[in-house]
Amino acid sequence: MLTLCMLSEIEIWREQHYRRKMTHWFHRNPLKATAPVSFNFYGVATTPAATKVCNDLRLSRSRLLELFTDSSCNPEMMKNATDLYFSLLQGFILSLDDSSQECKLRYIQNFKWTDTLQGQVPNITEDEAKDVHRSLKIAAGIFKHLKESHIPKLITPVEKGRDLEARLIDSYIIQCQAEAQEVTIARAIELKHNPGLIAALAYETANFYQKADQTLASLDPTYAGKWRKYLNLKTCFYMAYAYCYHGQTLLASDKCGEAIRSLQESEKFFAKAEALCKEYGETKGPGTTAKPSGHLFFRKLGSLIKNTLEKCQRENGFIYFQKVPAEAPQLELKANYGLVEPVPFEFPALNAHWTPETLAAFDLTKRPKDDTAKPKPDEEVKPLKEPDIKPQKDSGCQIS
Template sequence: MSELLGIPLKRTLEVDFATELSKLIDATSFQTASFFQPDISKVATARNNAITPDISVGGLDALKKYYAILLQLEKKFPNNQIEFTWFQTLSQKSHGCGQYSLQWEKLTIIYNIGCMYSLLALDSNSDSAESLKKSCLYFQNGAGCFKYVLDHQATLKTEAVVDDSTAKALTSLMLAQAQECFWFKAVQDKHKDSLIAKLSQQIVNFYAESISDSQKGKLIRNDWTNHLKAKKAYFSAVTYYRMALSFNGKKQFGSMVKALQTALQFLNESTLSSNAKFKTVIESALKEAQRDNDFIYLQQVPSELPTIQPASMVKPSSIVGLLPSVDDSEQLFKDLIPIEVMDYCTAYNERQDKYVEQRITNPLTSLSKLLKESMTTYQIPQELKTISETELKQYQASLNNLQVNNENIQSELDNITHILNEEALSDNQLRLKHGTLHWTLPESSTINAKYYEKLNKLKEYIDQGSAIDKQTNELFQTIDKTLITSGIKLPESNDPLTNKIKQVIQERSEHIEKTKRRSSEYRILSKIISSYKKSGTTDFEPIFIEHLKYFDEDLRYVNNTKQENMKLIHEIERKENNKTNESGETKKMERTDPRELYIEDLKYSLGLLDEVKDNLNAGTTFYENLINSTNTFCNEVREFDATRRIEKTKLDESLIFEGK
């Protein structure tokens, strides 16, 4: 056997693993890096041995040892802290890629293990049965590694180790060469030609898959693809040659001729250096078969031959058992607390906070809220909010602005009135001057009527606006401005029940703050670390359940508070019932509680302010519309007056000329 391909190992840049791991430990662990210096050195050495391995079983072991260490590092450290740079070696132009990912590094090492298996298979390649068996196994192991990379790199958040099409092509190539080893052993053992044909047909199929994927991929060179095509053509020739021999045994001489012709056609497509000897064999066999069939057997040569069912004897090796597990190497960083444990601590702290919130602080808050809502004199209703002095001044300014708008519109309407009156006076004087028979323009009293009507309407509107502005201003002056601009501060109640409830709510609020503070100080971290160091497992749930018993006293306090709430609300209801007489009517009682007086006064002043704000909003819109209407009307009147002036001048000059 010859002309098999080995996959070149990827190359990498050296990483100062010792420094990078030291930084990482110092940043993410309770311990310092100096405590783990021996383990750090072992990791750095393992990588240095793995990046330039000899093509040997020892080199394979170096790769696997580093892979096992990476499994440990994945459990101990974050994935994205150290940068690894690797260079592709399949394509004619090598290009590098750097990624911050332990997973990417691990899959790249698996890829290189696959490459190493392919190279070891070439080294083991000889005609002996034992070496064929070993080569076949190595090629299947290589296929298993490439397939594993293909199946798992989709989960990477970084660039792929190798594009999917190339990974598929390499997997098929390894299987083709493994099948080739099996086929060669079958030839040596002189198995039936029909079986050997099925074995070689499977080789053809594997090479066909590899060719298809290599043409889609980004890395496999054209000379490799051409080599795969040559191998496919060669083994197609082998398949039909073995079919021909099988047909000869069955005395199907016409089919034998067709099979040999087809074999020769495929062989002519192959460019392998080993073709010459095989071609001589086929040509000799074809010549003899054609002569015998033409002169002796006289069988018809078919146009097509039956399809050959391939026989696959190889498959990608399972990664389980092929690669070491995390337990197959010396355990490193035994005393290091991994990030996973810290994540557990964070998660349990969040669960503890939620537990305290849901079981203690929220129930106490809800009970206090329920108590407050039952007491009308306890606190200011939420809808009551004071305003700033600046906001109050803005309302005063808005009132002043309404007055300015009103005055401006009044002035504009007076101007319009003056224009219309002047136009009527002018028309009357000219009519007296020339006489009604000669002064033929329409009288102002007729043509001006629509303008006076619109003018009067606008004056009505402005008078209405003035009246509303006056009411709004008077309403604004009645507001207790000091009350609504001062911070809300309820006076002390003189009601014993109210004061008692205030004290209870204050105690609950203090208990809530105290519980939050105690919870923030009482964390599970030390218990988890202690448990992890003893067992090495991450089943911390029983520890957490026991940890929460610390808050049992708080839970009892919440339960007692519920009972207290029911009693206080019952007292409130009884007090409210005492305010009504036997017929259900409310008893006439003077308001003596300062809180009730304060709230009522604040409600009243804020209610007046709401009315003022509504009037201001409506007034602003009113004057905007009225200003637009007045401006439009003013333009109409000016245009009318200008037109009438021109008409009067023309008629006046005409009558004077005729009089002369």
């Protein structure tokens, strides 16, 4: 089904946009691989115009697949290649006369691809950070658009635990939002924004990761266990951030005892995040293995918590003499700025090569009689090999 192919390639586009920017900070599931598609409809395409559309489709698809593993590719190159391919591909789906009827070519080509779970970072500049942030919001919008507008129209029922299933799509949407907000938090920290804003953003981000984990809770842990460990460790990490900066806010309000308790809670979450980093690294499952605990952004938080807690304890011993509460403060934080929403997505306009005459030139009566709806067994799906990008020693998230 053409829509399924769109999803597989859009998903890789989503990964490609940000994987090189913060390789060792974000966990990514494997890139989807797809079998070659030649679009050679000999006999069916009966005019030069129809043949040209097929040739352009083959070339544009091949170019798009090459870009997925090209370390020199940037978002603009990816978008241009994607738009060209989809503008051509939609001629096999959309009705040219704006009617509700499906295009006669809707089922002429079958695609074969792997399933994400069961089929198998250097310092960044401000412009690069904006690219990462924008790409993740676009990716969330793509998944949302597919979930709402295309997946419900599929004839083949969606298999449970597979890429098109609602639980996975929802997790991708939420994770895209959470990772985009990580970029926002990093920028807010670098620019020394109000601790209350940083605490609220961190709390919202932790909630995003927790929600994504809960969405995957009913999946087979054999396939989703590693992914869930990553979501868990990011939840704890940003809860540690939230309590740390909330503690700073409390101290600024002369609530030193509560500040100490907030920092102690931050310590607990940070220790749990460290333990989960180890568990995550030892958990078998699909996807790359991020190394957050070795990342400068992770290590900085540990030092910040320690130093801030010591400061609060000193101030309490010399100035405030306040009792430290037994219970941690309830975080009822709501960020008014920096929250991420998916960018609305629409497929590019139909390519100008698609005219009523071009469509009429495809004669489906001339298809080979032995052509079936199932992919041929000799169609080989070769894995997409990504370039191995080593982190720099001082790799961190510095945006200035």
